[in-house]
Amino acid sequence: MANSNRHLRIDNTKVPENYSHKNAFKFYVCSYWDARWVRIQDLFTLKNNDTVHLSWHELTYSDMNSYIKYWIDSDHDMVRIMKLYTEERIQPESLFDGIVVLKNPGIRGATYLVAANRTKQRKHQIMGVVWDDNRLRLYSWNKNEPIRFEENVYAESWAPEYEVLMVMNKKKELEGDLERIQNSLETNQDQNLVEKKNEISRELQNVSQKVAGYNLVFRDGVFSYE
Known part of the structure; x- marks a missing residue:
């Protein structure tokens, strides 16, 4: 069923924790209510996705640190928006360990910005990480496009921060x-x-x-x- 134009949403259905499928993240939009089976290696398979939403998962801030490092050096764009449910407030020192980060306190409370490796030919060169509504949200943008969180536009672009x-x-x-x-x-x-x-x-x-x-x-x- 995997298709880069298809949306897949599975709600209120338990999934075996040892479940795995090579095509699980090859949909344009993926939303898994029970995502305890998801490993960080699964997220490494993302390519040109629009949205990934994981509610009940076991990914740690250390895992997401690995994901951000992978995103930085990826040869292709991975996903525009990733949302993970978590009751823990953002932990900058563990989430961004070994990563150059610029915090902008003026948008969405606080947005942590990370830039892609400048040698990679990517459409989306800058990532913004925010925590709100008990969700860790990772957005990827082109550095020259308007700053958009979901449907709301906040500023002209991240070009100066980039x-x-x-x-x-x-x-x-x-x-x-x-x-x-x-x-x-x-x-x-x-x-x-x-x-x-x-x-x-x-x-x-x-x-x-x-x-x-x-x-x-x-x-x-x-x-x-x-």
């Missing part, structure tokens, strides 16, 4: 490169490595100055405009 995320990700990338070169220099004082280290250090200093100019605050594992 550019900030690109600079922040570049800073993290350069810091990693610098650390790797420094480790190599501890055992090999190659002149080319020394020159490369100096080059990266200069670039990192410039990027760090750009980040400082945004006047961001780092709290609970994320950067914020607050």
Whole structure:
């Protein structure tokens, strides 16, 4: 029955917890009331879906951290809207561990923004994560399209925030490169490595100055405009 144009909604029906099907998330819209059988690997199969809604599930914030990391490096768009029922308020430090995040407190209470890997040719390059009405909601947008939550449009686009995320990700990338070169220099004082280290250090200093100019605050594992 799997079809990229078809909607599938299964309500008030228990599903065996060991259930699995390769086509379970190949529908344009998937809504499962009993989603205890869903594993994070199932969500990795998403491709060009519109909406996924999971009510009774056992996915953790650690699982969703893995999902967001997978989304960042995916070669294709996965899903526009994902909604998961949870009574736990959003836990930024566990949900975004190892991920560069920008918190915008002005829309929907608080929206946590994540950018896709800039080397991936994707239509939707930015993700917004919010928690409200006992649901964790993950939205994916094109950085230049109007900011839409369900049917409501809130602002022109996330383009400015996307550019900030690109600079922040570049800073993290350069810091990693610098650390790797420094480790190599501890055992090999190659002149080319020394020159490369100096080059990266200069670039990192410039990027760090750009980040400082945004006047961001780092709290609970994320950067914020607050």
